[in-house]
Amino acid sequence: MGKDKVSEEYGSLLFTDAVMQERLPKPTYKELRQVIDDGAPLDLDIANEVAHAMKEWALEKGATHFAHWFQPLTGITSEKHDSFLTPKGDGTVLMSFSGKELVQGEPDASSFPSGGLRATFEARGYTAWDPTSPAFIKDEVLCIPTAFISYTGEALDKKTPLLRSQVALETQAKRVLALFGREPKRVYTTIGPEQEYFLIKESDFEKRPDLIYCGRTLFGCEPVKGQELEEHYFGAIRPTVNEFMKEVDDELWKLGVPAKTKHNEVAPSQHELAPIFEQGSLAVDDNLLTMEKLKLMATRHGLACLEHEKPFEYVNGSGKHNNWSICADGRNLLEPGAKPSENLQFLVFLAALVAAVDEHADLLRMSVASAGNDHRLGANEAPPAIISVFLGDELDAIVDALINKEEPEDHASERMDLGVPALPDVLRDNTDRNRTSPFAFTGNKFEFRMCGSQQNLSDPNVVLNTAVAEQCDRFATKLEGKTGDEFTTLALRWVRHTLRDHHRVIFEGNGYSDEWEAEAERRGLPNLKSTPDTLPCIIAPETVAFYGKYHVLNEAELHARYVSKAEQYAKLLNIEANTMVYMARHLYLPALFDYSGDIATSVATKAEIGIESPVEKELVRTLTDGISAIHAATADLEANSAAARELSDPLEQCRAYHDSVLPSMEHLRGCVDAMEKVCGEDYWPVPTYNQMLFWV
Ligand code: ADP
Ligand code: MG
Numbered sequence: 001m002g003k004d005k006v007s008e009e010y011g012s013l014l015f016t017d018a019v020m021q022e023r024l025p026k027p028t029y030k031e032l033r034q035v036i037d038d039g040a041p042l043d044l045d046i047a048n049e050v051a052h053a054m055k056e057w058a059l060e061k062g063a064t065h066f067a068h069w070f071q072p073l074t075g076i077t078s079e080k081h082d083s084f085l086t087p088k089g090d091g092t093v094l095m096s097f098s099g100k101e102l103v104q105g106e107p108d109a110s111s112f113p114s115g116g117l118r119a120t121f122e123a124r125g126y127t128a129w130d131p132t133s134p135a136f137i138k139d140e141v142l143c144i145p146t147a148f149i150s151y152t153g154e155a156l157d158k159k160t161p162l163l164r165s166q167v168a169l170e171t172q173a174k175r176v177l178a179l180f181g182r183e184p185k186r187v188y189t190t191i192g193p194e195q196e197y198f199l200i201k202e203s204d205f206e207k208r209p210d211l212i213y214c215g216r217t218l219f220g221c222e223p224v225k226g227q228e229l230e231e232h233y234f235g236a237i238r239p240t241v242n243e244f245m246k247e248v249d250d251e252l253w254k255l256g257v258p259a260k261t262k263h264n265e266v267a268p269s270q271h272e273l274a275p276i277f278e279q280g281s282l283a284v285d286d287n288l289l290t291m292e293k294l295k296l297m298a299t300r301h302g303l304a305c306l307e308h309e310k311p312f313e314y315v316n317g318s319g320k321h322n323n324w325s326i327c328a329d330g331r332n333l334l335e336p337g338a339k340p341s342e343n344l345q346f347l348v349f350l351a352a353l354v355a356a357v358d359e360h361a362d363l364l365r366m367s368v369a370s371a372g373n374d375h376r377l378g379a380n381e382a383p384p385a386i387i388s389v390f391l392g393d394e395l396d397a398i399v400d401a402l403i404n405k406e407e408p409e410d411h412a413s414e415r416m417d418l419g420v421p422a423l424p425d426v427l428r429d430n431t432d433r434n435r436t437s438p439f440a441f442t443g444n445k446f447e448f449r450m451c452g453s454q455q456n457l458s459d460p461n462v463v464l465n466t467a468v469a470e471q472c473d474r475f476a477t478k479l480e481g482k483t484g485d486e487f488t489t490l491a492l493r494w495v496r497h498t499l500r501d502h503h504r505v506i507f508e509g510n511g512y513s514d515e516w517e518a519e520a521e522r523r524g525l526p527n528l529k530s531t532p533d534t535l536p537c538i539i540a541p542e543t544v545a546f547y548g549k550y551h552v553l554n555e556a557e558l559h560a561r562y563v564s565k566a567e568q569y570a571k572l573l574n575i576e577a578n579t580m581v582y583m584a585r586h587l588y589l590p591a592l593f594d595y596s597g598d599i600a601t602s603v604a605t606k607a608e609i610g611i612e613s614p615v616e617k618e619l620v621r622t623l624t625d626g627i628s629a630i631h632a633a634t635a636d637l638e639a640n641s642a643a644a645r646e647l648s649d650p651l652e653q654c655r656a657y658h659d660s661v662l663p664s665m666e667h668l669r670g671c672v673d674a675m676e677k678v679c680g681e682d683y684w685p686v687p688t689y690n691q692m693l694f695w696v
């Protein structure tokens with residue numbers, strides 16, 4: 001797309017505010033804005049008018065269907081398409097779309113995981129329009145972003161708790177801001193998700209059942225070259241990939257997704273796409289759209305896009321950095337201000353964040369736990385499984401000084417009145433990045449780096465929003481009624497005490513080092529290494545009380561998430577185990593029979609004419625031993641996986657998959673990979689790491 005075309009087409013498939021303003025009668029538009037901005041209730045007459053305008057707009061853009069677009073507990077998006085067609089009874093049709101159809105849908109989506117919230121006989125959940133996220137057109141379908149709720153009002157999706165957590169944060173942050181004499185209309189989070197992914201040839205992808213069924217390779221010996229030369233990072237982009245990226249940008253821009261930067265990542269064939277940040281839940285929706293487009297567009301270029309956290313052993317996996325900040329009417333609250341009072345306000349939010357992360361480190365860790373992400377976290381390529389906060393030298397010095405009631409060394413002269421330290425400007429372009437930290441302050445926002453590349457970002461943001469809301473609540477409750485110098489003194493004391501009490505979570509060193517693990521243990525920080533380890537905290541009484549207090553998730557909803565997260569983990573590992581057994585029996589063993597058989601034949605033939613062939617003989621022996629090992633390991637995996645499948649308690653089952661099935665998988669992989677190293681390439685039944693990662 002050329003420059004002019006871009007600005008012309010940007011958001012052309014999005015039912016934007018401008019489109020609404022243009023197409024709706026003024027009073028209707030005004031009322032709708034109130035619904036969107038202030039959460040006012042929606043009147044059916046208004047809904048009818050909006051639906052009509054939306055339909056007319058969508059028909060002009062070539063849409064024939066509409067769909068309620070929602071995010072069940074699987075995390076990915078779902079949609080059921082309904083056409084606008086309404087037969088008139090005389091053989092002709094009308095294109096219609098009512099307010100009721102806009103506002104509420106009944107997908108009869110009884111097969112989605114609900115963690116027991118709905119027994120299937122009363123399966124109906126309904127989808128409810130989320131007017132804060134604009135409708136868009138995708139493949140001739142008008143997509144309406146919705147929340148997915150049971151008839152008893154329980155959240156069956158990822159979006160509803162996110163919206164609730166945003167309300168909680170807004171409410172509590174406004175109380176804090178009021179104490180600083182500010183009354184913003186809206187307080188909201190901003191999120192910028194950096195999406196990593198791999199691109200390989202579709203023809204290679206199609207030959208690997210593990211990639212097709214599981215999204216990651218379950219076998220494959222180390223490639224001759226990995227990422228050690230680091231030439232891929234920010235390197236020149238292959239023409240095919242460049243074409244693909246351009247098309248993705250074009251598509252995303254039409255949908256109003258502000259895709260901004262794209263570059264090659266560290267691992268071979270790994271890339272990243274980062275958008276300009278947007279308001280919280282909208283950014284999450286747009287990230288989901290981005291993931292969908294990446295996958296879809298890739299196939300148009302003969303490529304396959306892998307969004308799994310660990311598609312390949314031996315090179316880095318993929319994450320999704322969740323850049324997070326909090327904003328009041330366009331003013332970033334994590335940006336230190338010019339005036340001392342603004343600095344105090346900044347310090348209050350900073351302290352709130354540090355405390356929030358420390359107090360709910362287990363939930364934060366849980367929110368990014370998955371079978372896929374377990375391969376990354378703690379594996380010297382991604383942050384460890386231990387949650388800590390990195391502030392950077394400047395801010396760290398200020399925090400230390402505050403706690404110790406000293407003046408920061410270099411900034412003594414800059415100390416302003418009322419005991420509030422002046423925050424240096426350098427904070428704003430803080431480039432002192434610590435890449436090993438899971439939660440890093442990067443100048444005017446925090447970057448949560450533990451998220452997995454294929455995950456729905458709602459989960460971590462629900463934790464963050466609610467945890468910060470809780471701290472804001474505490475601050476406001478303590479300080480309400482105080483004014484003037486007394487307020488300043490007490491507020492600063494709150495900052496000081498909060499930072500002191502949660503100082504253990506601040507860590508500026510190398511998060512990848514073994515020393516940190518030991519040090520973190522001394523500090524009493526949780527180190528939840530795998531998904532099963534993180535499950536219990538979802539239903540802990542403290543969690544129920546915490547989410548209950550801010551009306552984000554009730555006990556039944558939490559229990560549902562516990563069950564569904566466990567189920568998803570177990571089911572995924574079961575599929576991986578099945579795939580390995582299948583590949584071993586139907587691909588690898590037959591290939592090894594062929595190869596060893598051919599060499600054995602050649603040994604026998606040579607012997608007939610009196611030629612000894614010790615090397616070939618030895619190889620046949622190695623291959624035969626390998627075949628036996630693979631055979632035994634396959635049977636072992638099958639048995640362990642069958643045993644795990646039988647267990648009924650969700651946690652016990654996950655532990656069995658983790659403790660017994662995963663090691664069996666690793667063992668089988670070892671046996672097969674050892675044979676890959678000695679087997680002739682023409683015989684090997686699937687593309688190798690060398691081929692997949694370094695395609696031309
Ligand atoms: P890096 O790779 O160095 O982390 P990128 O430019 O790739 O930097 O990504 C930074 C991300 O942070 C972008 O998506 C950007 O929009 C986002 N971001 C910047 N400011 C904020 C903010 N105030 N709130 C949330 N996200 C932000
Ligand atoms: Mg980043």
